[in-house]
Amino acid sequence: MSLGTRIKDLRIQKRLKQAELAEIVGLNSYVQIGRYETGKAKPAADMLSKLAKALDTTTDYLVNDDMNDAFVTAQLTDRELLKQFKEVEQFSAEDKQVVKIFIDAFITKRHIQELAK
Template identity: 65%
Template sequence: MNIGERIKELRTAKKLTQAELAAKVGLTYIQVGRYETQKSAPSSDVLQKLAQALDTTTDFLMMGSHDEAVAAQLTDKELLRLFKLVEQLSPEDKHLVKTFIDAFLTKRQIQELAK
């Protein structure tokens, strides 16, 4: 699957027309159609806006499967499994998990600096 097919798949899954997606991103529906048919490629700025409007990442739009992209970067399978479970949580719970992780990592950095 290419970037255009992923954009179209996500757009239709969200029940958006090309015009509706274009309005969210600040484009014309013609340009969205060009991206979907691979007649044009989005700039990095537009790619970021598309990812945000489609509730995904630029990595997914460019490379494909979230699992493939994440698995390529994460070698700890247990950690990958936990992150998959976290993705299923409510937005509030996800935010809480991110806050905990950030606090833990910040504490570790401070401990390392204090050595």
């Protein structure tokens, strides 16, 4: 998946129009967002950082090709868990945040339990 495709997919997941994303990242026109999404232009490093922040992701995710997916698959051996994470990726930003809060709470609980031993 290309940088442009990732930007577009994340923008759509967040239910943002190109003009709205352009405004969030400080661009004067939505046209440049369209250029990024179609691969006709590549954002500079500072713009890439702004895009990642606006889209609730990392610059690493935006820039790296499918090698990222292969890396996650290689590291995550529990296929059911991997499938669940892929499902969560389709959630709204709000629902994703709820899932992250639950995971963080569980991890924190485990750390506290380990400290109490």
